[in-house]
Amino acid sequence: MLEGKRIALIGAGVMAEVMALGLMRSKLVDPVDLIVSHYRPERLEEFATLVPVRTTLDNAEAYAGSDIAVLCVRPQAMGQVLDELRPIADPQTLLITIAAGLPTSFYESRLGVSVPFVRAMPTFFGRIKAGTTGLALNAATTTEHLALASRMFGTISENVIVMPEEEIDAFTTFGSTTTATVYVLLDALITAGSLVGMRHQASHSRALEQVIAAARNVAATDKLPSQLLDELCTPGGVTVEGVKVLEERAMRGTVIDGVLAATRRAGEFRSKTDAS
Ligand SMILES: NC(=O)c1ccc[n+]([C@@H]2O[C@H](COP(=O)([O-])OP(=O)(O)OC[C@H]3O[C@@H](n4cnc5c(N)ncnc54)[C@H](OP(=O)(O)O)[C@@H]3O)[C@@H](O)[C@H]2O)c1
Incomplete structure (x- = not known):
């Protein structure tokens, strides 16, 4: 072709x-x-x-x-x-x-x-x-x-x-902010690994492996990420203690706000072009 x-x-x-x-x-x-x-x-x-x-x-x-x-x-x-x-x-x-x-x-x-x-x-x-x-x-x-x-x-x-063309701007901004969010998350996890005593290289490969496996797990099942999180967190266990801190510091809301801010910025660029 x-x-x-x-x-x-x-x-x-x-x-x-x-x-x-x-x-x-x-x-x-x-x-x-x-x-x-x-x-x-x-x-x-x-x-x-x-x-x-x-x-x-x-x-x-x-x-x-x-x-x-x-x-x-x-x-x-x-x-x-x-x-x-x-x-x-x-x-x-x-x-x-x-x-x-x-x-x-x-x-x-x-x-x-x-x-x-x-x-x-x-x-x-x-x-x-x-x-x-x-x-x-x-x-x-x-x-x-x-x-x-x-x-x-x-x-x-x-x-x-x-x-349809009306969807391509959201497709673009959502895609790029999703990638950026995962990069920020990975970077933070690698630092956290070093702080809990792992060597930098080990922390890097462990964090990367876990992120890839977590994504593959979501892709392989019909369960929502929130259901998988429930399965991961043993009641009264250690992981749920970490998740509680993420909730207190509004990690979910921060991620959502990041996507919304990038979308607003894309809209500002578009209106500048329309005006020129
Ligand atoms: N990067 C991504 O991941 C990605 C993904 C999807 C879509 N896009 C889109 O792809 C486009 C290119 O992105 P990019 O990352 O490749 O940017 P880039 O590396 O800056 O490439 C654009 C190139 O065009 C050159 N240029 C500027 N004015 C020109 C002119 N009048 N005639 C010929 N060449 C000219 C620039 O030269 P100078 O640098 O010397 O000005 C630069 O080398 C953008 O519109 C972006 O929105 C990018």
Whole structure:
């Protein structure tokens, strides 16, 4: 499906690197069919040493004649890039953005022409091909476009799902704050392990193992995490004593507030873009 398709990655940053590596690893795309653009020549040189693809300093050159073009710049740079593409916007090219927050209407009004368009939110875990990519498609896309996008993000994700555009912002923020919360939790647990007398390396591997096993346990059963917590805590035992402190210090409420704060912040970014 992707074989023979010319793919452009616009903005040679971290995510473009992850996508290029995924595409090369999959062997679905020939390196000559992949072109990457960036405004700094030194970044393109660095990129080409990591992934041997064609490069250009001109975003419009990368876009022109591509079957699929992926916008990999940050939201702040998106307006400028779309202005460069506007004169050559082509309904034959499937345009995909991976930028967080910007609605489809932003791209459509900036380009001034209807093109097949996908808002994608790839997984943070692209390098290990884990997690889920979410896709929201505009009315100009066909089943073939969906198949192309699914195949492409399937090279860096375990799953690819389609959702209405109204859901993709919550999907994004909830996903990133969940990951961040687990990292904070792991970091704190490793420190706690050291404080109760474990060597740092032992504390690190024990905490990691327990977090992975706990997640696998939830995935393997129909029980809610709260039911598993009940099973874990022997009445009058030691674990429930620790859980009592977590409740007193409002750990659950703090985690929820973190997700809500990130969601509010994403809304502020969106309204700034709407106003500009
Ligand atoms: N990182 C993640 O885990 C993740 C996950 C999902 C989605 N995303 C989305 O993916 C996008 C890229 O994220 P990232 O982490 O890869 O960021 P990044 O590393 O900063 O990549 C963006 C690249 O675009 C370059 N750029 C800026 N203006 C440009 C222009 N006019 N033309 C060409 N290139 C330009 C930047 O160069 P300079 O740095 O020199 O300005 C940078 O190298 C963002 O929109 C983000 O919302 C990221």
